[in-house]
Amino acid sequence: MKNNQQADWKEIEDKAKAAFIGVALGDALGATTEFMTPREIKVQFGVHNQIIGKGWLYLKPGQVTDDTEMSVWMGRAIRNSKGWHLSAIADAFAGWMKSRPVDIGSTCARGIRNYIVHHSLEVRPSRWDAGNGALMRMVPVALYTLGDEECLGKYAVEQAHLTHNNPLSDAACIFWGRLVHRAVMGATLDQLRILADDFVAGHPEFGYHPYPGNSSAYVVDTVQTVFHFLFSTTTFEECLINTVNQGGDADTTGALAGMLAGALYGVRGLPKRWVKRLDPKVYAEVPGLAEYLVNNSPIAKTSKRINC
Numbered sequence: 597m598k599n600n601q602q603a604d605w606k607e608i609e610d611k612a613k614a615a616f617i618g619v620a621l622g623d624a625l626g627a628t629t630e631f632m633t634p635r636e637i638k639v640q641f642g643v644h645n646q647i648i649g650k651g652w653l654y655l656k657p658g659q660v661t662d663d664t665e666m667s668v669w670m671g672r673a674i675r676n677s678k679g680w681h682l683s684a685i686a687d688a689f690a691g692w693m694k695s696r697p698v699d700i701g702s703t704c705a706r707g708i709r710n711y712i713v714h715h716s717l718e719v720r721p722s723r724w725d726a727g728n729g730a731l732m733r734m735v736p737v738a739l740y741t742l743g744d745e746e747c748l749g750k751y752a753v754e755q756a757h758l759t760h761n762n763p764l765s766d767a768a769c770i771f772w773g774r775l776v777h778r779a780v781m782g783a784t785l786d787q788l789r790i791l792a793d794d795f796v797a798g799h800p801e802f803g804y805h806p807y808p809g810n811s812s813a814y815v816v817d818t819v820q821t822v823f824h825f826l827f828s829t830t831t832f833e834e835c836l837i838n839t840v841n842q843g844g845d846a847d848t849t850g851a852l853a854g855m856l857a858g859a860l861y862g863v864r865g866l867p868k869r870w871v872k873r874l875d876p877k878v879y880a881e882v883p884g885l886a887e888y889l890v891n892n893s894p895i896a897k898t899s900k901r902i903n904c
């Protein structure tokens with residue numbers, strides 16, 4: 597490899613790591629203000645900008661929740677089964693649920709139970725399953741399919757349908773993966789905004805301008821919230837602080853903002869005081885997992901394409 601190619605690859609790995617660490621940081625930061633209103637947050641914290649734990653789950657500082665955990669368990673399943681095996685991912689989710697996680701969404705719990713009891717890898721389509729539970733765990737899918745949008749589309753929907761079978765969730769998962777791909781490959785904030793506006797043109801329900809201000813777990817509200825704060829800020833820190841101070845499903849909007857802002861701004865953009873506070877076990881595992889996923893993605897091995 598020529599030196600400049602090596603430098604480019606280092607940059608791709610850096611952004612992949614920052615995307616995955618970004619999920620954990622946003623989760624840990626946002627869990628404190630989950631289910632609060634912006635007004636309640638203002639009264640209690642002024643501006644919430646430190647990783648201090650607590651929140652309704654009464655977390656330790658730096659502790660993460662289901663958003664990060666499902667992403668990590670999926671990433672491990674891809675690595676341990678040496679490829680994309682949906683049943684290995686379903687087994688990982690079942691193992692995670694049995695590990696008595698600190699939090700689990702009701703739609704995710706129902707889908708995982710559906711797998712445990714009926715060995716089914718797909719829940720029934722439902723117009724009510726438009727929560728953000730499939731979207732929040734997209735980082736391993738995006739990193740592992742880097743360089744192949746078709747694979748991304750297929751895997752995004754497969755993993756989503758383990759728990760959520762809904763067209764709005766599907767559209768969000770696929771598009772999110774595409775944004776992560778572009779950001780990891782070096783796209784700028786303006787380039788991502790153009791892509792997001794194209795996406796909104798085709799899916800007007802996701803329109804985020806003017807921002808409606810709802811940061812619930814409904815996938816449309818979640819996407820609008822993260823787009824609004826990603827595209828109205830210019831650093832990882834500012835993006836995450838503004839996102840989690842909107843409250844609502846703040847750990848998940850935080851995780852999703854962290855995924856995109858991490859991929860965009862890279863490891864150097866991650867505030868050191870937050871990284872230091874992150875659960876050491878998570879911080880010990882996540883960068884290596886991200887590195888593994890991109891190093892086994894289609895772009896890393898163009899001669900040996902993953903089979904999808």
Ligand code: MN
Pocket residue numbers: 661662663699847848
């Ligand atoms: Mn959570």
Ligand code: MN
Pocket residue numbers: 630845846847848849
């Ligand atoms: Mn949440």
